[in-house]
Amino acid sequence: MTPAASDTSRGSRAVDATLALALVAGYVALLLGTTSDLGYARDEGFYFQAAASYERWFELLWRSPSEALERAAVDRFWAANHEHPPLMKGLFALSHALFFEKWRVFSEAGTAYRFPGMAVSALALGIVYLWGRRTAGRLAAVCAAISLGFMPRVFYHAHLDCFDVPVASMWLLTTWAYWRSLNGGGLRWAVASGVCYGLFLATKHNAWLFPGVVVAHVLVHRWRSLARGMTTGRLAVPAALPAMLVLGPIVLWLLWPWLWFDTGARLAGWVAFHTHHDFYNMEFLGETYWKPPMPRLYAWGMTLATVPTITLVLSGIGGAHAVRTALLPQLARRFVALRGLARGVDPSPHSATYSLWALSILVSYAPWLSSGTPIFGGTKHWITAYPFLCLFAAHGLRRAADGLAAFAPAAVRRWRAVELAVAVAVCVGPVVMALHAHPWGLSAYVPLVGGAPGAASLGLNRGFWGYQTGAMLPFVNERAPRGAQVYLHDTALASWDMLRRDGRARADLAGTLDLSRSSVGVYHHEQHMARVEHQLWVDYGTTAPAHLGLLDGVPIVWVYVRPTPR
């Protein structure tokens, strides 16, 4: 389990730290620069409300700590959205309090709320770089980080005051800390693993799956010593594992005041909420699924349809390389029939790393092996696998570049021009696609399925969460009568309130979920929501949308204006 950093000098480490920081900072800057036309998604509205409640508790804690720590205060302020753990919402609250209310770093409250989500999302790029750098080299690692950041769906989710890319970052961070603990990091990194796992638990419930990764990893790589330990009574498990199991829950408990009282019942409530979650509707290949059995191909199919193909192919090459250099030599030692295949293969020093990445991917996707797992939420529910796909992609890139470099003259090889050219060729597509799809990231599909038009023809979901209202505001602001009510359809009222507070929506316009009282109606298309549009036709007396939001000619959201205003 030895990392193969080719250059561990202080200068090289400084370069790597600088590059990692540049990737993180650059990504945050890009997210901030592209946030203004991205409407607030449905769940963002709920988290604005929760963060505002937690912010009031932080104020009370500052003012009167003893009062804040009493059960009445904790229950009052932390009951909001207690089905999700506190870390990100707490950060949203602090960011709003400091960067908007106090220092006015941001001109919009919504951006201040979103900022921690962006920052924690960007962290994943830095870690992918640092980890990829140790195993595949600098340029391949940069490319892996870019490939992650510019997956169109990742680029979308990374903007939000939500938990989906942050939890991918936390999964990656915890895995990285665990890996460091196995590779000479000692007790320091083992403890760090435990703390990171606590932060991970406090981010989103994907963390419940993570022990499966570590336990499987330990079993795969230490089964012999474990078996011996069973007989001698001394189990040699990595220190990080008990650290996670002990420190993780402690950190979660410390960070989540809601758990300070009635801990057992509230933990049970948290688990029950997610294990008995409603089955929302989701369209896949022209059919809306709303109850089991769900299509088992959904997760894999949507990954193919939304992750840039070049990234998946590179990841596949990297994965095949891992199997060939790490798994095959080990198997060949046990099975004579495989020895021919393994002949001439240099065994990789990264077998434990590869298996850790592979396990993270498999465990992230595992819930969707069951046809009983809900499929709402599109790709965000297995987004935790994507950083590891990109780490494999770094190795795929490295393989391709090395293969082609053999044909290049020595001068070209010296300047690593081949590797640079391949890196540019594989990164430019995802970057262009992600930026082009903005602000319609949840509706973006890759050319493999014909892009947005192809996906619409195949019957793949056109978007969800009502995030598209933001892109309709220039039209709504221009056409809505003074004091009009705007029917918001799938956009949460709290999200609309934030659009108004930020000055994106006119202050005199009121959001409503009562279609009949509205003068302007927004319709967010999902197959099962068509009945809302039909109601607009009957109520407004027209079938003609006044304005449409299009991605590559495909209608994503459209707006009706009542011919005779209310």
Added chain:
Amino acid sequence: MRWLSLLWLGVPLLGVGELAASRWASGRAPTADEWRALRAEVARRKRPGEPIAVAPAWAEPLARHALGDELMPLAEVARADVTSSPRVLEISALGARAPEVAGWRAASEEPVGRFVLRVLENPSPIPVRLDFVSELGPDRVSVSDGGRACAWTARGARAAGGLHGPVAYPAERFECGAAPFLVGVTVIEDQAYRPRRCVFAHATPSRDLRITYRGVPLGATIRGHAGLSWFLYRDGAGTPVELEVLVGGRAIGKHVHVDTAGWAPFELPLGPDAGKTADVTFVVRSESPRERQFCFHAESR
């Protein structure tokens, strides 16, 4: 063996190729301006009462935006089917075809910009003598519930339930009590979530909601469809709804609707009444009227 390494060229080529393909994919569908530019060509070809079929179906909002209510009125957009239409104008983009008119003969086919406009002829159109949905109104129709007359209003309180609520209640309707006990024209979604215009007739506690059309020119059958909002009732937990048809006071048959059938067709032969003119009554009843937002479409043909 060394030359096999040239296969690695596929990696950068795939990267650049995917970029090129994404540019191609993003530009291949017509823009909103192109749809708007199509209006005059469509208006020239479209006849009143002959619907427009848009292919691919996802482009239909663009067509409605560009062509407006005049060319795409609610009655045609939310049609029950196209079996009675002698012709349909198909607007085709991206090479797509409308499945509902598959096999129809093209009377004309002209490329217009990035579209193809086809006038398609129905191989066996069945003429409609009377469309019961379009005729709903105080001039021809009376409605009673348990023997009590339901009053007509053109200014009923509009209401629409959104995603999880009732269908849109139209302002023009017969009122048999407080909503939802009313009879009026609305739109429900079928099992493919497509719009279907129909007569909303919520089952009532009296189990005797009667909608009578006077002086109906009768063809050979009363043909129609019946359903409830698919989204709301697709679980199939609701009580069946019975639609009985009386001609001149004589029952000619009934259709029993179960929720899981979705938008389901029915056809009742008129027998000896065929070709005559008579009053036609639709009786709607259900053992339990709760949440029975029944809706039907029917034609005499």
